[in-house]
Amino acid sequence: MTVSNIQAPPVYIAFIIQFLLCIAAAMIALLVIDLVAAYSILLGGLISILPNGYFAWKAFRYRGARNTPMIVKSFYAGETGKLIMTAVLFALVFAGIKPLNELAIIVSFIVTIIVGLISTAWVSVKWQRRNSNTVTGKEQ
Numbered sequence: 001m002t003v004s005n006i007q008a009p010p011v012y013i014a015f016i017i018q019f020l021l022c023i024a025a026a027m028i029a030l031l032v033i034d035l036v037a038a039y040s041i042l043l044g045g046l047i048s049i050l051p052n053g054y055f056a057w058k059a060f061r062y063r064g065a066r067n068t069p070m071i072v073k074s075f076y077a078g079e080t081g082k083l084i085m086t087a088v089l090f091a092l093v094f095a096g097i098k099p100l101n102e103l104a105i106i107v108s109f110i111v112t113i114i115v116g117l118i119s120t121a122w123v124s125v126k127w128q129r130r131n132s133n134t135v136t137g138k139e140q
Contacts, residue, residue, distance in 0.1 A: 010127060011056045014119040018049050018112050025108065040101035043093050044108025051085035052116060054078065 022045030030038035058078030062070040093105065 010123060011060065011120060013123045014116055015049060015053055015056070017119040018045065018052075018116050021115055022046070022049065022108065022112060025111075029104070036099050037101045037104045039097075040104035041108040043097070044105035045112040047086060047089045047093065047105070048109050048112035048116065050089065051082040054085055055082040 022042060025045070026038045026042040029041050055078040058074045058081065059071075061074050094100070094102070
């Protein structure tokens with residue numbers, strides 16, 4: 001493995017945003033609806049966050065043009081692992097946890113994916129602006 005000076009984007013910030021939103025939604029559901037809805041929302045969010053974290057870990061292990069074959073291999077492995085983890089987590093939750101609010105799980109899962117997409121785009125734009133300002137000498 002060749003060492004590269006290229007920095008990976010701080011994708012962990014997107015995961016923190018997703019997790020905090022998931023916790024906040026679960027706490028609101030606990031106050032407004034009930035305990036089952038709260039932990040169902042939390043589980044739906046975690047079913048989204050954990051596999052995506054695995055994918056990000058696999059996808060950003062390698063950097064630089066010399067590592068292109070390893071990058072491609074890591075992306076495929078990460079995506080495969082993410083899909084398998086998602087399926088297994090859904091199966092474990094639906095089979096092993098009763099009572100359950102299925103709608104809350106699915107909605108939370110979908111909302112967490114959408115929040116992840118938006119927060120990843122936001123982090124990427126901020127990161128690119130910061131790096132382009134550093135390169136051009138316009139550090140703010």
